[in-house]
């Protein structure tokens with residue numbers, strides 16, 4: 001097959017003449033996203049149906065980013081389970097977890113092996129209840145997360161949808177606290193600090209809200225006086241049950257268009273209005289979010305956010321001469337890349353390559369819509385890996401890279417700064433506290449980008465500028 005001479009990636013042809021298979025994927029394993037969602041639910045323990053190595057890998061990845069302990073149970077397949085099915089392992093595993101953790105909920109996700117042998121989770125659940133019903137003291141939500149079918153973001157969104165589908169209780173069967181508008185916010189995979197900021201914004205608009213998931217405390221909590229097997233915090237189960245009686249749902253993720261999500265389920269089943277937005281990264285996408293909150297709450301944006309926006313615009317003028325026409329490579333999960341690209345275009349940076357390992361087939365269209373000033377010649381690549389980014393990077397002559405810590409080796413080889421964003425950030429502390437969203441998040445990113453460029457100029461200068 002010939003290498004494409006356009007900027008597009010076609011599913012039926014290799015992305016480069018050297019391409020043989022995915023090398024160092026620019027995405028992560030599907031149940032990883034589901035496990036993070038389940039740790040964002042109060043008293044919930046993630047449970048992987050499959051091999052133990054999957055839970056070990058996912059724990060390692062999440063712990064190295066969040067710097068918090070995290071338990072993920074496993075049904076621990078062995079050779080026999082792979083041939084005859086893992087029903088007895090599942091039953092034994094669930095009973096052990098219920099006894100040892102006393103969780104409020106078990107979030108059970110499948111792994112590649114369980115999916116490959118065709119494990120039917122509803123059937124396993126039925127068998128468990130039939131045989132051990134008296135001992136099953138907590139609800140179990142199941143989700144199918146074969147990693148060869150998707151990315152960590154697919155697992156993340158599928159787990160949110162499974163929670164709502166399997167736990168939402170019909171309107172009128174639970175009390176509503178007062179007359180203030182109640183909304184659901186499905187934020188996607190953002191940082192713990194982003195989640196805290198979103199809750200602050202919603203509260204400032206006077207909106208009673210359910211944020212699902214909410215791992216802002218479970219994955220970025222305080223020190224304990226006593227060991228907690230399951231860290232406190234997370235979306236309460238009662239709030240998930242009540243999602244179906246909200247006034248509206250907001251769902252972040254432009255690439256979710258055309259898919260079935262928690263928001264579309266609530267809209268179709270319970271008539272809860274759905275508002276789909278891009279991640280509020282940068283000015284235009286944040287403006288859309290704040291405008292929607294103003295509409296839903298019937299209030300103007302609080303003065304503190306108007307001032308944050310004003311200071312951000314002022315700083316863009318201050319730093320324009322440093323950022324203008326700088327060239328960036330941006331990579332990571334699809335909606336993060338879309339948000340960051342939109343922001344980079346706003347500040348005068350040229351994103352020369354926008355790459356993702358995702359393959360929603362919405363990426364290019366959604367990215368061009370969110371960043372209409374992205375030059376036509378900028379490369380937009382989906383289903384891309386780090387080896388391919390590394391092949392292209394030298395000829396693109398970027399001034400900086402922006403994305404997860406997995407791009408560090410490429411940035412190092414080019415001797416340009418890496419602005420760390422998204423997940424994972426394994427070579428710094430504070431990855432869970434990176435703020436991406438809102439005017440405040442844009443301000444932090446802008447300062448980091450401009451200062452990284454100034455630092456590079458100083459470091460590579462033969463004379464050294466003390467005043468730039």
Ligand code: SF4
Nearest residue numbers: 029054057111112147
């Ligand atoms: S086998 Fe599949 S589910 Fe398990 S760690 Fe690998 S990609 Fe993830």
